[in-house]
Amino acid sequence: xxxxxxxxxxxxxxxxxxxxxxxxxxxxxxxxxxxxxxxxxxxxxxxxxxxxxxxxxxxxxxxxxxxxxxxxxxxxxxxxxxxxxxxxxxxxxxxxxxxxxxxxxxxxxxxxxxxxxxxxxxxxxxxxxxxxxxxxxxxxxxxxxxxxxxxxxxxxxxxxxxxxxxxxxxxxxxxxxxxxxxxxxxxxxxxxxxxxxxxxxxxxxxxxxxxxxxxxxxxxxxxxxxxxxxxxxxxxxxxxxxxxxxxxxxxxxxxxxxxxxxxxxxxxxxxxxxxxxxxxxxxxxxxxxxxxxxxxxxxxxxxxxxxxxxxxxxxxxxxxxxxxxxxxxxxxxxxxxxxxxxxxxxxxxxxxxxxxxxxxxxxxxxxxxxxxxxxxxxxxxxxxxxxxxxxxxxxxx
Numbered sequence: 001x002x003x004x005x006x007x008x009x010x011x012x013x014x015x016x017x018x019x020x021x022x023x024x025x026x027x028x029x030x031x032x033x034x035x036x037x038x039x040x041x042x043x044x045x046x047x048x049x050x051x052x053x054x055x056x057x058x059x060x061x062x063x064x065x066x067x068x069x070x071x072x073x074x075x076x077x078x079x080x081x082x083x084x085x086x087x088x089x090x091x092x093x094x095x096x097x098x099x100x101x102x103x104x105x106x107x108x109x110x111x112x113x114x115x116x117x118x119x120x121x122x123x124x125x126x127x128x129x130x131x132x133x134x135x136x137x138x139x140x141x142x143x144x145x146x147x148x149x150x151x152x153x154x155x156x157x158x159x160x161x162x163x164x165x166x167x168x169x170x171x172x173x174x175x176x177x178x179x180x181x182x183x184x185x186x187x188x189x190x191x192x193x194x195x196x197x198x199x200x201x202x203x204x205x206x207x208x209x210x211x212x213x214x215x216x217x218x219x220x221x222x223x224x225x226x227x228x229x230x231x232x233x234x235x236x237x238x239x240x241x242x243x244x245x246x247x248x249x250x251x252x253x254x255x256x257x258x259x260x261x262x263x264x265x266x267x268x269x270x271x272x273x274x275x276x277x278x279x280x281x282x283x284x285x286x287x288x289x290x291x292x293x294x295x296x297x298x299x300x301x302x303x304x305x306x307x308x309x310x311x312x313x314x315x316x317x318x319x320x321x322x323x324x325x326x327x328x329x330x331x332x333x334x335x336x337x338x339x340x341x342x343x344x345x346x347x348x349x350x351x352x353x354x355x356x357x358x359x360x361x362x363x364x365x366x367x368x369x370x371x372x373x374x375x376x377x378x379x380x381x382x383x384x385x386x387x388x389x390x391x392x393x394x395x396x397x
Contacts, residue, residue, distance in 0.1 A: 012047035014199035015040045032083030035075050036205045042072035043198045067101035073128035084139040100124050115170040122167035129160035152204040159197040224297040227282040235296025239355045242308045253315035253348040255305040256362040260341045260374040262301035273335035280331045312348040319344040319377040343369040347380035
């Protein structure tokens with residue numbers, strides 16, 4: 001038969017297991033892990049103290065145990081806030097923990113009242129669970145799978161309901177009948193559900209950490225670490241999807257962009273200067289992009305800008321704007337001031353064209369632009385490359 005002591009002991013073992021799991025994640029850069037670890041450590045400390053009631057001092061098994069238990073809830077909420085990049089209301093959290101400790105001491109030493117101690121502890125746990133549910137739903141990252149957050153929020157609401165029910169159950173119980181109510185099957189059932197709050201929420205926290213780490217890995221794989229543009233592989237994947245979805249009246253256009261004489265920039269300003277120029281170019285180009293456009297670093301100083309639902313004439317206007325802004329941009333750093341220019345080749349996809357074929361046609365246009373003096377835009381299959389060319393920075397262009 002389940003008893004309060006057996007439930008508390010089992011939960012302590014579960015919390016210990018989750019503590020070990022979180023311990024393996026302490027070296028991860030994910031915010032909130034340390035607070036969740038501390039929350040489970042607090043559970044591992046408090047639950048045995050509660051289970052040893054009658055075998056150790058009342059101060060340890062009542063005041064200390066319940067205060068540390070409340071601290072566990074506060075730490076878990078703090079972990080959620082940190083994980084979601086929200087400020088942690090430490091003052092309010094710790095004030096709640098102190099109030100729980102004061103309630104435990106007052107309703108034991110000033111007036112023995114077990115039901116009110118249960119009510120105070122349950123009320124704080126319910127409030128924490130409601131707060132956890134609210135912060136997870138209100139501040140869930142838009143770029144993450146909603147499953148873990150909704151799962152955690154729903155479970156927190158369920159646990160809050162059990163804590164409220166337990167508090168309401170004990171509220172009218174007189175002190176003389178408290179011992180009987182404590183071992184009542186109704187209380188045992190509510191306590192059983194309530195006892196798995198921390199292990200369950202911690203399991204979900206581990207799932208959220210895992211999802212965050214996987215997203216970080218995916219971000220690293222899909223993006224160039226230096227500039228933040230899409231990696232070549234990801235850019236090709238996006239290109240295939242856009243070409244498959246393209247319509248004859250809404251074609252996809254590719255701009256292949258090469259930074260002119262980039263080796264000269266590296267030789268003159270060093271690789272730090274070259275890296276800064278690449279970052280400045282990507283930042284500038286992002287300002288021209290619409291939702292759905294894709295910018296990828298294809299290698300070295302070559303980039304691809306994919307414009308869905310864009311005809312060649314419109315893409316030529318985008319290319320000329322990019323060229324002029326690049327020519328006018330001054331990149332500053334410890335290396336000094338650097339100017340640069342770009343050459344662009346443009347090709348618009350025809351029906352059922354592959355990524356390789358589109359890229360080859362844009363590459364031919366880029367070749368024409370570079371061999372016509374650089375710092376210009378060339379259209380694929382056009383008789384003449386764009387006549388516009390910048391006069392500034394002749395040394396680097």
